[in-house]
Amino acid sequence: MTRVAPGDHVVCSFIPNCGVCRYCATGRQSICDMGATILEGYLPGERFPITGPRGQYGAMCMIGTFSQYGVISQTSAIKVDDDLPLDKAVLVGCGVPTGWGSAVNTANVAPGDTVAIYGIGGIGINAVRAMSQALAEDPAVFELLAAMTNATDERLRAAAIRLGSSIVLERARGGRVTMRGISRLRPVRGAADGDLDIDASIEGISAARSQARPVALDDLTTLHWARAHTAFAVVVDRSGSMNGARLAAAATVAAACALRAPREHAVLSFAASVDLIRPLASDIAPAAVAERLLRLRGHGVTRLSDALKAAGEQLAPARARRRVVILLSDCRATDDDDTLETARVLPELIILAPADDHEQAEQLAHLVGARWAALANPLDAAATLDDLLETRATA
Numbered sequence: 001m002t003r004v005a006p007g008d009h010v011v012c013s014f015i016p017n018c019g020v021c022r023y024c025a026t027g028r029q030s031i032c033d034m035g036a037t038i039l040e041g042y043l044p045g046e047r048f049p050i051t052g053p054r055g056q057y058g059a060m061c062m063i064g065t066f067s068q069y070g071v072i073s074q075t076s077a078i079k080v081d082d083d084l085p086l087d088k089a090v091l092v093g094c095g096v097p098t099g100w101g102s103a104v105n106t107a108n109v110a111p112g113d114t115v116a117i118y119g120i121g122g123i124g125i126n127a128v129r130a131m132s133q134a135l136a137e138d139p140a141v142f143e144l145l146a147a148m149t150n151a152t153d154e155r156l157r158a159a160a161i162r163l164g165s166s167i168v169l170e171r172a173r174g175g176r177v178t179m180r181g182i183s184r185l186r187p188v189r190g191a192a193d194g195d196l197d198i199d200a201s202i203e204g205i206s207a208a209r210s211q212a213r214p215v216a217l218d219d220l221t222t223l224h225w226a227r228a229h230t231a232f233a234v235v236v237d238r239s240g241s242m243n244g245a246r247l248a249a250a251a252t253v254a255a256a257c258a259l260r261a262p263r264e265h266a267v268l269s270f271a272a273s274v275d276l277i278r279p280l281a282s283d284i285a286p287a288a289v290a291e292r293l294l295r296l297r298g299h300g301v302t303r304l305s306d307a308l309k310a311a312g313e314q315l316a317p318a319r320a321r322r323r324v325v326i327l328l329s330d331c332r333a334t335d336d337d338d339t340l341e342t343a344r345v346l347p348e349l350i351i352l353a354p355a356d357d358h359e360q361a362e363q364l365a366h367l368v369g370a371r372w373a374a375l376a377n378p379l380d381a382a383a384t385l386d387d388l389l390e391t392r393a394t395a
Contacts, residue, residue: 003074009082011093014038014061016075034075038062043073065093091122099126146248146378149294164248165290172255172286172382190218197221230389231264231280231318232257233311236293237329239271239302246354249378250328251293253352254278256382257326258286266314269296270307280314302332305339312346323347326385330354331361343368350388352381 004010015038017029024032034044041058042048048056049064049071058064063072080089099122103109109131117124148160187200204219234257236250257265267278267289277292278284308325315323325346330353343349349370353361358374365372371391373384 001074004077004079009080009084009086009089010077011080011089012063012065012070012072013076013078014063014094014098016044016062016073018075043071044075095122096126099123099128100130103127103130146245146294149247150297161291161294164294165251165287167379168248168251168290168294169255169287171379172252172259187221187223189221195223197223229320230261230322230324231315231320232261233266233268233280233314233323233325235307235311235325235327235329236267236269236277236296237271237302237304237307237327238269238296245378246328247293247296249352249354249375249381251290252378252381253326253328253385254289254293255286256385258289261320264318264320266311267293268307268310268314269293270303270310272301272303274303274307274310276310276314280318302329304329304331305342308339308342308346308349312342315347324389325349327351328353328381329361330357331364332357339364340367343370350385352384 015030015032016034017024017032018034019029021033023029038061040046041060041062042056043062048058050057050059059067059070059072062076064070078093102123103115103126107115109115115131117127120128146160146164149157149164151157151160187197189204200221201219204221205215208215208219234250234254236247236254238247254265254267257267264280265278266276266280269275269277278289308327311325311327315325325348327349329351331351343364349365349368351361351365351370351372353372353374355374355376358372361372361374364370371388373388375381375384
């Protein structure tokens, strides 16, 4: 045995690889010559792993992993890092490569295909994840999914919202998440409040005991939340001009703000009235916010001034130095109001408008000194937001 040693962490591969045949030598271990006999039950050299009263016993794919113990060839054992948890590593032995590979490589599932998956076990769930990834990478198909959130069939609508929310959250994580928008814990020595940091205080406590004196504040280290750098108020237009794709962009931005400023971000929607979906300080999960945004239905007039005023009120008590209102709208106000005056007093305004209907958003941004961008793909919203935030930070 030359590949592994006693105590190594290994993953059992259902397809052995010799490492020297022409397929292994060219990076195609999945079709190694040794795989030709995996259903025969015996190990390389036609040796059966177990002999009993009824003869010789084989093992499926040369490993027989339904058994608690096994005798396998080193060609079926793939060494992994010792700090990799085995209950996680086991998933890549079969479930992930079989499920993902069958959907993406073998079946070559493409946007628009109809697919049936029988069983959502280790293999099935990875096939689902692979197709979800393919779906997330195609703007047209995602827009179709967003439109399905308006389906009249309740079960179809609920399934579309769940899948859309999952894709939105995954895409939101793809942006540049920095410490600029996150409130951090700061260690402070000698403070009378905060949460005691036991590990950092051990040295001071030990010194006090060795000197036979009471523990003083100067011996202790406590943790305090540092002032957050950025707070967000996301304002989503739910008037009649906003459809599924535009609401999907809103859900992506809301999720991105939750990741960038988890303690201080508010989410509001508006048409004729303003609804508070998430207050500035709340424990409402990003997934719940995304689902609620995807459930919105466009209707009614657009009272933009009221929405911006409500966003400013949400940001007023924020601890952050930087306070940003993010408006997702075509900015076609249908009521006469004081939008310009309200927008000008906001600390900072970013407008994200639909690419096919952005003229009035561009005009508003120019008049009030806001930054803006047109969104062609709703799943690009998080990356676009990052670019606009970075433009202000580096200006």
